[in-house]
Amino acid sequence: xxxxxxxxxxxxxxxxxxxxxxxxxxxxxxxxxxxxxxxxxxxxxxxxxxxxxxxxxxxxxxxxxxxxxxxxxxxxxxxxxxxxxxxxxxxxxxxxxxxxxxxxxxxxxxxxxxxxxxxxxxxxxxxxxxxxxxxxxxxxxxxxxxxxxxxxxxxxxxxxxxxxxxxxxxxxxxxxxxxxxxxxxxxxxxxxxxxxxxxxxxxxxxxxxxxxxxxxxxxxxxxxxxxxxxxxxxxxxxxxxxxxxxxxxxxxxxxxxxxxxxxxxxxxxxxxxxxxxxxxxxxxxxxxxxxxxxxxxxxxxxxxxxxxxxxxxxxxxxxxxxxxxxxxxxxxxxxxxxxxxxxxxxxxxxxxxxxxxxxxxxxxxxxxxxxxxxxxxxxxxxxxxxxxxxxxxxxxxxxxxxxxxxxxxxxxxxxxxxxxxxxxxxxxxxxxxxxx
Amino acid sequence: xxxxxxxxxxxxxxxxxxxxxxxxxxxxxxxxxxxxxxxxxxxxxxxxxxxxxxxxxxxxxxxxxxxxxxxxxxxxxxxxxxxxxxxxxxxxxxxxxxxxxxxxxxxxxxxxxxxxxxxxxxxxxxxxxxxxxxxxxxxxxxxxxxxxxxxxxxxxxxxxxxxxxxxxxxxxxxxxxxxxxxxxxxxxxxxxxxxxxxxxxxxxxxxxxxxxxxxxxxxxxxxxxxxxxxxxxxxxxxxxxxxxxxxxxxxxxxxxxxxxxxxxxxxxxxxxxxxxxxxxxxxxxxxxxxxxxxxxxxxxxxxxxxxxxxxxxxxxxxxxxxxxxxxxxxxxxxxxxxxxxxxxxxxxxxxxxxxxxxxxxxxxxxxxxxxxxxxxxxxxxxxxxxxxxxxxxxxxxxxxxxxxxxxxxxxxxxxxxxxxxxxxxxxxxxxxxxxx
Numbered sequence: 001x002x003x004x005x006x007x008x009x010x011x012x013x014x015x016x017x018x019x020x021x022x023x024x025x026x027x028x029x030x031x032x033x034x035x036x037x038x039x040x041x042x043x044x045x046x047x048x049x050x051x052x053x054x055x056x057x058x059x060x061x062x063x064x065x066x067x068x069x070x071x072x073x074x075x076x077x078x079x080x081x082x083x084x085x086x087x088x089x090x091x092x093x094x095x096x097x098x099x100x101x102x103x104x105x106x107x108x109x110x111x112x113x114x115x116x117x118x119x120x121x122x123x124x125x126x127x128x129x130x131x132x133x134x135x136x137x138x139x140x141x142x143x144x145x146x147x148x149x150x151x152x153x154x155x156x157x158x159x160x161x162x163x164x165x166x167x168x169x170x171x172x173x174x175x176x177x178x179x180x181x182x183x184x185x186x187x188x189x190x191x192x193x194x195x196x197x198x199x200x201x202x203x204x205x206x207x208x209x210x211x212x213x214x215x216x217x218x219x220x221x222x223x224x225x226x227x228x229x230x231x232x233x234x235x236x237x238x239x240x241x242x243x244x245x246x247x248x249x250x251x252x253x254x255x256x257x258x259x260x261x262x263x264x265x266x267x268x269x270x271x272x273x274x275x276x277x278x279x280x281x282x283x284x285x286x287x288x289x290x291x292x293x294x295x296x297x298x299x300x301x302x303x304x305x306x307x308x309x310x311x312x313x314x315x316x317x318x319x320x321x322x323x324x325x326x327x328x329x330x331x332x333x334x335x336x337x338x339x340x341x342x343x344x345x346x347x348x349x350x351x352x353x354x355x356x357x358x359x360x361x362x363x364x365x366x367x368x369x370x371x372x373x374x375x376x377x378x379x380x381x382x383x384x385x386x387x388x389x390x391x392x393x394x395x396x397x398x399x400x401x402x403x404x405x406x407x408x409x410x411x412x413x414x415x416x417x418x419x420x421x422x423x424x425x426x427x428x429x430x431x432x433x434x435x436x
Numbered sequence: 437x438x439x440x441x442x443x444x445x446x447x448x449x450x451x452x453x454x455x456x457x458x459x460x461x462x463x464x465x466x467x468x469x470x471x472x473x474x475x476x477x478x479x480x481x482x483x484x485x486x487x488x489x490x491x492x493x494x495x496x497x498x499x500x501x502x503x504x505x506x507x508x509x510x511x512x513x514x515x516x517x518x519x520x521x522x523x524x525x526x527x528x529x530x531x532x533x534x535x536x537x538x539x540x541x542x543x544x545x546x547x548x549x550x551x552x553x554x555x556x557x558x559x560x561x562x563x564x565x566x567x568x569x570x571x572x573x574x575x576x577x578x579x580x581x582x583x584x585x586x587x588x589x590x591x592x593x594x595x596x597x598x599x600x601x602x603x604x605x606x607x608x609x610x611x612x613x614x615x616x617x618x619x620x621x622x623x624x625x626x627x628x629x630x631x632x633x634x635x636x637x638x639x640x641x642x643x644x645x646x647x648x649x650x651x652x653x654x655x656x657x658x659x660x661x662x663x664x665x666x667x668x669x670x671x672x673x674x675x676x677x678x679x680x681x682x683x684x685x686x687x688x689x690x691x692x693x694x695x696x697x698x699x700x701x702x703x704x705x706x707x708x709x710x711x712x713x714x715x716x717x718x719x720x721x722x723x724x725x726x727x728x729x730x731x732x733x734x735x736x737x738x739x740x741x742x743x744x745x746x747x748x749x750x751x752x753x754x755x756x757x758x759x760x761x762x763x764x765x766x767x768x769x770x771x772x773x774x775x776x777x778x779x780x781x782x783x784x785x786x787x788x789x790x791x792x793x794x795x796x797x798x799x800x801x802x803x804x805x806x807x808x809x810x811x812x813x814x815x816x817x818x819x820x821x822x823x824x825x826x827x828x829x830x831x832x833x834x835x836x837x838x839x840x841x842x843x844x845x846x847x848x849x850x851x852x853x854x855x856x857x858x859x860x861x862x863x864x865x866x867x868x869x870x871x872x
Binding site: 018034131137138146148151152283290296298299301304305309318321326328339 | 461469470582585587734738759775
């Protein structure tokens, strides 16, 4: 049997300890599949004394995390520190620069600096892998990088944030409002104390940008992802959607679009969407993640599973290590980084589809006429409209509509016409209807 | 750029022509991902003159298929002839023996001879890949071989035959009987003129045996798969299941079991099962396939997509070719074939679970007492029971029950007690309830 693959593990949070636990629990199996042992030769974390629920005495603690990258006895650095920049990025750069392999679960870092790191890895001939950065234990990075490699993908989309999916599906199940379900998610450990990255869609945008690069063979463009979170979704929206045959999910969607000048553009959006009951994503509840890739030959493929958690994420980290141990780690973004295309972001106005629009309005005559006139003037055709009366506690009046298929720019224009109108008591919420 | 990967394509049915069409349509993308061109240097099929809807003049036709394996200008033989033995197997052996790579979509051949071929491939150092043999375009062979490699899998199961799934979900949707829906499936092109391999569960058993070997690191044991098909499922069973909160699906299930003597055994079964409404497999309708792998760290992963068809299957064939072109084809069964374990088949009687049992009985006093007494004597505890009266056209009387959780051997024993009883006018049907 070959020499062990020697790894340095930076970061001992839930994922880091999960990796150690996996390597201990499944040692023999991992060795058989990797063709050699995977040995942890150095560990580091911010706080040495913290009780992590596992015995770390068998592992060599190093005080200087950055020095891990320099050690002659390390083949691969596993970065589980987190944060898009700072120590994580310094370590990642140093590891690759020293010709070590790099395995990371750090979606923010890959979304922001993945191109630079891939270039460095290519120059140094070092493996660089990040299955754990997208959708936890689901092997979707591999699925898109290798499984669908023969396809031109037409669309990549999915439920990429377990926190939001937990909150939305619990709002659906209980009828409760966002704030209450966010609190429940925090109590259940599905949301962090500061939930901003999750509920504003940023975490999902990180993952979408990574998947889009792999699936379309384009350079990562995180800045080009248009993102809205779920904080404006109300229980009444979910009830309306249900009455119309939809559930509400935070969905990241990436596709290639042809611009007016005929050039190909990359459209990337994370938004709460209305998903038809019969679509597989509608059945995805709780903290589960699911990714759909539509290929010109493979058709619609669905990858579903636990999107986070120490054990699923550790499973993905060690899968990368096994690939590296076997010499089976390919180009991190499916094609060599130098061949990735640079595309401009698409124009969201050019999207043609149907939308759900909810207005919160003053309860007085003429409001409905004002809204429908704006729609008409902007060329938006209304398929259905429901006005809900004031509820018992004298709340707001809501008007919800679904448009016929049309260019998104018309909806934007209609809302611009209504902007500042005293008839609207809160900003309207637009959610696209996911195309089947 | 490196030399092209030169392939010989044997078999030009729908999949073979699909592969050619894919390599033509996505030529540039495939070349970028493969790191070199994939070039078809020889083709062969039974009938040269047949119109296949594509122009084959650019390709070098060879008359002797078996000679493909000997050609110096061929790197990989793509076997799309079909059939577990005969010319397909001869070609596969000859190709590997000559040190060529082998890519195949032939589930029957891999299920019957996969171990021999893998051994030959290992000796010759030749790649051997068969993503297309299981679940069409879904990259589930790769998913289990590499994606879940860090996990001890506890169970692998799924909907592995699109024909059966089409028939069962159409029976569910329309209320029609098996014979009518088989005919519809044949008319739609979802079932062959001789549907035996599909409807008797043999095709699903081929795929299950392959997945079990990869997922559990065991030698393929196709003979050990206990298989029943869907021909005995009636529309009334589907209606009863619906009333109880289930759909009926043909599910292949593989898991490791501990025998009485403490040795590990491999349980593999293909049977129509009752799937709870909320389980992801319940939402899988039509000719779609779906595979669930439950890992000790990854948790429950679902892979879903088109299980057959020329284009999805071609997608899987070319994905294998891209892996080979890049030098990324690993051990075909996840660990080197010499390290696969040989396990005895598990004892189905030891399964502990719940079952649906449907009796077709004579309409006379005492029948119910006879059945329930047999259940009691065999130690089967009944959770619910429905007796349906004779229907309008004077048909049979049916008694359907769901058991409490218990050992399967008790159900078998109860049925043995009733065997030959004049009260039963047809053999009973047992369908397990899929564990969530």
